[in-house]
Amino acid sequence: MIGHDVFLPTSLLVLCVGITVMLAATAWRRSTSRSFLTGMGTLLLALVFVGHHTGIAPDNGDSLFIQDQWANYTAILIMFSSMCILLMSWRNDANDRTTSLVDEYPLLCMLGTLGALTMVFSANYMPFFLGLEILGVSLMGLVTFRHRPAIQGYEAAMKYLILSGMSSAILLFGIGLAYGVTGSLRFMPPITIGNISPALPVAATIMILVGMFFKLSAVPFHMWLLDVMEGAPVPVAAFLAVVSKIAIFSSLVRYFGTGNQSPFLNDILYIVIILTIMGGNLLALRQTSLTRLLACSSITHVGYLLIAFLCPGRLQSGAITIYLLAYTASTLGVFATMSAFATSDGPDGTVIAQWKGLFFTRPFLASSMSLMLLSLAGIPPGIGFFAKFEIAATGVEYQRNLLLGALIIGSIIGLYYYLNIIRVMMSAPSLPSASLNRHIRPELMALVIVLTVIVVIGGLFPARALHPLLPVSAIPSDTETEMTMR
């Protein structure tokens, strides 16, 4: 049921145009920095147009896209993150630019962003699926951009390809089942009608959920994330941790809505959340690589987010909103600091031990890194503190005692490994390295400062980020009427 409207959020359009231009530019004359600049410009333009759309949405909600506050909010987050990531990778020394041009890199980034935005705005399985795959395939490309040591990037990409293909298959199978049951591709859980056994819609929902869990890397489906993030260049890891997660979480919320979930979903979510929080945290304890640790941390944060997702109520919307913001800002901050830390010849900051004594040699970086990590751990004055507070509030409001227990234990374990990094930074520097006093690239400096300011200001004055943005229910309440019409 594809309506013949042209309802389209303008941002998508802008991005498409921008990507086309970039493609054309590649064909014409290759230049890395022009490519980056075009990408940045496009993203900026898309950000400006984020509230706009072309065409008129059909009344029955049968459009391909939907644009509401929630979508806009996550779109802004995604585009902002993409800009940050582009900035990080612009002159990233980890991208070996001596051997080849990397003007595909921004192009792939833009494509990924486009995919993410498509997911966010989609109101139909079709754009959702397209967006998911655009994002996924561009990520495969992006992951391989690591040149030093290159083989790990390829290995990561290979793993990602196979596993994400598998999860896509599962997701698609689920969508197919749902379509088969309801006959509609609307982006909502299937509801049993007619003579089809009730197991089918349930199975469909589960398969879709599993597909989403894979992308979200919730715990038994999380394993790819660590390897892929470690294998990927640092900015791409950030992309994986932030952009793709926000997009998929946004879709998850849109798909399942914010109300009470059906009981079988509840049970599964319960288990998955606990597994995710505990698994992510425990896994983080043994990591020596910072990117892997951040992968674990992002797994854990997904678990926390899911708590809020599972606790519908007055506080839910605000909690999810602020938590997404907190997670985005803090994680990006950490990655930005890592990028700033990396040198072309020295350590690239992916191993925790390399950060030893940073507090003495490069206090600015160390301070901002500590602040970001503390924010991730949920300690004032970072925004993460308030975010975790809100999550806990939703849990308490809905009396999810088990989940709260997991939250507490997880937070304490999390505290340990976050603090451990800070501890390493504070221990006395092992060697008085002369190369340590390099100045940081200005755009990264600016980025780190901006993110720090966001984290602190957001932590001190979180009220503005608390607007109820979530869709009240996934699709307006005329669902049932439509169902009966059919």
Added chain:
Amino acid sequence: MPVFSFNDTLLLATILFSVGLAGVLIRRNMLFMLMSLDIMLNAAALVFVGAGARWHDAAGQVMFLLILALAAVETAVGLAIILCLHARGRPTLDADTGNLLQG
């Protein structure tokens, strides 16, 4: 009127899907894993076709086309990556050996 009922299609698709899944799980050769992935994707595509037929809806066929495209893309990218891996010195196509990323 479809010759096969939706349920039959579904059964076939499920079998195909399981075969593909089993292939991914069992085969160690990356090429075969890619092929198994294709089988899984095709199983999903089959469901769409069947469902489209059931509801007399074109959307199922559209999805089928999209899935085909996806399968093609995955294979293409996958092969490219395998080539690269090989070029960078990974000796075999065995997915279980020579993993650097773990732990």
Added chain:
Amino acid sequence: MNPLPALVLLPVIGGGLAWLAERVRPHTVVPSRNASWWVMLATLIVETLLLAMVTFNHPTIRTGPWLEHFSMPWIPTMGIAVRLDMDGLSLSLIWLSLLLCFLCACLATRQITVKAGTFHFLFLTTLTGIIGTFLATDLFLFFFFWELMLVPMFVLIAVWGHEDRQRAALKFFMFTQGSGLLMLLSILGLVITHDRETGVLTFDYFTLAQTHLSPTLSMLLMLGFFIAFAVKLPIVPVHVWLPDAHTQAPTAASVLLAGILLKTGGYGMIRFNVMLFPDTAMHFAPVAMGLGVVGVLYGAWLSCAQEDIKRLIAYSSISHMGFVVLGIFTGSRMGMQGAIIQMLAHGLSAGALFLIAGTIQDRLHTRDMNRIGGLWTAMPRLSATGLFFAVASLGMPGLGNFAGEFLVLLATWHVSPIIATVTTVGLVLAAIYALRMVNRVFLAARREGQIPLKDLPVRQMAVFACAMIFLVVLGLHPQPFMTFSAPSPLSVIGVTGQGEHAP
């Protein structure tokens, strides 16, 4: 203009200035030209003036027991506001904090040479957290400050501490933060319950105090608070972070930890356990008192076996804090007052002892009592001071600690003579550990190969003398402090309305 926000924010702003000052004018070899130190001193002086203004603005109690009130919306959707209220209890504890900060400023922080600006910044930020904790009457704000003060303290310990600093810092942070999370749950539980009951989502202390809770829920919520405060105070089974943290922290941080940070636990117990859940607290009192006694004895007992001066003092702190718990949970005003006096006195005596230990360590580069000795000949002034504070901490009548301990014991005797009798054993043990320290450190024969030492200069003695005078006044004339800090806590429920409307 309301002075409360200024009171809270001033230290952190001053800290920022101190940090900047060090950036502008990097540290020189001459300590007196340490710019950040001067900024910090100036900040403290301004803060003191401000506090003095607040104090002497209220010769008589104006509206109810709450001296000052400040309210400003913060996160309206959650019912969170910046609510600051000051009563005698907070005021006296803030005075204590400032006094100790002066002690630190004059005696300890000046020796910091590595990144002095950052040190002072963190030091003052901790102060902000502490003062905020003492003033906040919005539960969220309270929690915010509660957590906030941990971070700079963690850094202080981890960067400027002694040999095993990082493990200690980590332990400190994990324990206090972890227990803080339980308190968070309790706060939220209370708020949500209140919300369900009345439909008003608020974190206001006074409003929440009127929530009707079922006994079980009330007990659960109170336990959440209690555990957090128990860790901070600390009470025996959860005290294990304290000896390490106190031992490894740099001198100034030790003083801050022992002198004030522990008091936030006691303060919290008074304000958020006994006041918010009076009935439940009474039900819980036997357990809490038992824990208090165990704390008194256990802390003193272990203190007797320590070889490390700072560790000895740290364990003695546990012992003293046991009295505070005991006093708070006797449920009588007398016990509460005793606990408050004990907190003030312990802040001074333990803080000063840590300063002395720090001074000794600065000069001898060891804290091991086996390697220190006979300091009296070399440093008579320091030794006399040390003796004074050791004697104070063993509970010499006429000094502040005794006044507190006596009131606590008396209140306990009213409740249970047996507990009180058992607790007096703690006093004997206190004599043992305090004199053991005095004997080994100050009075023993001189060790071989001891380097010639410099005694405390007169200026520093004057600072110590200040603390001594306070202790003596607290011990001999605690009445003003008692009336001063008394009325507010116990009449919270009665003046709920007035607290809100106070200008």
Added chain:
Amino acid sequence: MGEILLPLLILSPLAASLILFVTAGRMSAYAVGTVACVSMGLSAAISIALSILLLSGPATGIVQTILWPWMHIAGFSADIAFMLDRISMVMILVVTIVGLLIHIYAASYMRDDPGIARFFGSMTLFVASMLVLVLASDLLCLFIGWEGVGLCSYLLIGFWYDNPVNTAAARKAFYMTRMGDAALLCGLLLLATAADSLHIGTVLAAAANGQITPTALNMAALFILIGALAKSAQIPFQTWLPDAMAGPTPTSALIHAATMVTAGVYLIARLHDLFALAVPVMALTAVLGALTILMGACTALVQSDLKRILAWSTISQLGYMFLALGCGVWQAALFHLMTHAFFKALLFLTAGAVIVRTHHEQDIFRLGGLHHTMPGLTAAFVIGASALAGLPLVTAGFYSKEMILSGVWPAHFRLIHELMLSGHFLWGMALLGAFLTALYIFRCVFIVFFGKVGTTATGRTSRLMTIPLACLCVLSLCGGIIEMPTTFPPLHLFSALLDPEASHSHADEPGWLVLAGAVVPLAGLGVAWVLWGRPSPVMCEIPGQAAVIRFARTGEGIDVLYDRLFVQPFRFLTWLTRHDILDYVITGTGRLTRTASTSVLRARSDFLGTLTLWGTNGIRGADRLLGQIQNGRVRWYAAWIAGGLCAALAMAVLS
């Protein structure tokens, strides 16, 4: 007038102490001594003035001043308040006058010590604390002084801290008294709970009008008694006092003989109304006192250290006071307290002078024949010894001891229905004690001052030291005539002073009592002379000589008999007391505490460590498991995904 003088009395030594501590050794020795002596003189003058003021008033009049409220709170109130009545008047006179004399003496004695400022600072602080103790009208206020004197005692015993023995002795003293203090504190808490105040008048009134239950009253009295016993070094707390002799001699004189150790006596005397209601405790007091007399005397008999003899003698004499207190004749106890302060201070100071001039030789067997070189000191010591022994009529000790004996005789305690404790028995013990007292002190006199010449003495006793000695001699001789035994001319100044209303005639007292009291010390003196005093050199108990030769040389065998009868059992007893069981218990407890706490520490760390280890192992195991799960194989990951999918499907469909 009195209201102003009362705080001034305390302030004077306190100010001196502050000055001395604050200047911390910057003043010359001379200046230090001057400051201390002047302040003491001032307070002595003030106390005399106050006494005159008090005596000129009505018989029951008191001087009272409330300085400021200390703690006023619902259910309890205490003030910093002082009160001078006749009991405390006696005490302040003793404290300030004896204190002044000792300070003057010490100014010379300690002249060359580098720590003189610390010494006098502690001494004056001690006097201030003692005055607080004596004058407090509130038991809590009294407790300030109580602990304060303990602290000063600690500081002074460990004054020469270079020697670990001294500091150990100091700590021992403090710990033992601290135990008593804890008990005392419990007693105070009990009383405060019952009476809502610790004002002495209030407490006594509450006790009198039955506001306190008998059990509580007995318990409180018992607690207070324990405190007093510890402070006054009575059985079973006696062991700290001999060790306390490690301090400078003036300290021993002032603190460990004349004043501080009598604080327990004073406290019970002050609370005599309360104790009178607690009969079992009174009996206990009396019995312990009597036992202490004998134990102290016997031990003193076999000591060889001059100062330790005096220390044991102090314990024994304090036993007399406790006996008197237990029998309800607290006036006698106070009287003996006063005379004891005089003669014991005299003895100690003389001993100190002797020790200084003989190069710190304290072993009596190495001294000897000193009357040749120092006749003045000999005279002083003999006077002191006579007073201690209570030689009839001419010494102060006789009168006070006589008063105690006559007070003990009629006492009786009905403990349980059948069990009666008669005063006659206690009287017998006290009398035996008096005999032993004369024996041991004259043994000391004969060995040290007469007999074979031991060490050579050098120098002269300075004038500054002789003046106090002379004053104390006078006091020791004449200080007792203000109170005569009943059979003598009825002169009862002291009793009348303390207790104007009571009648002082013991009509039922047999006349031979006084006689016995007078004869027994003389007998003791005689025996001592027989044993050690006769000019034959072998009579000095020379260690290492064969018993036969000794028997032959002395030709008497009394020595042997004495050795068998007294010395061996008493040596055993001494051995017991020297290596005291309680000492063992105390040191043992201390060691046990240390060991146990160390082991608890270890055990705790072990236990917690094990727990932590388990926890860590568990986490590490889980961690390793997670690591193995995370093995980097795509197929394995895919299997997990498939497994997860299947599990979820199964859960959803089957549920």
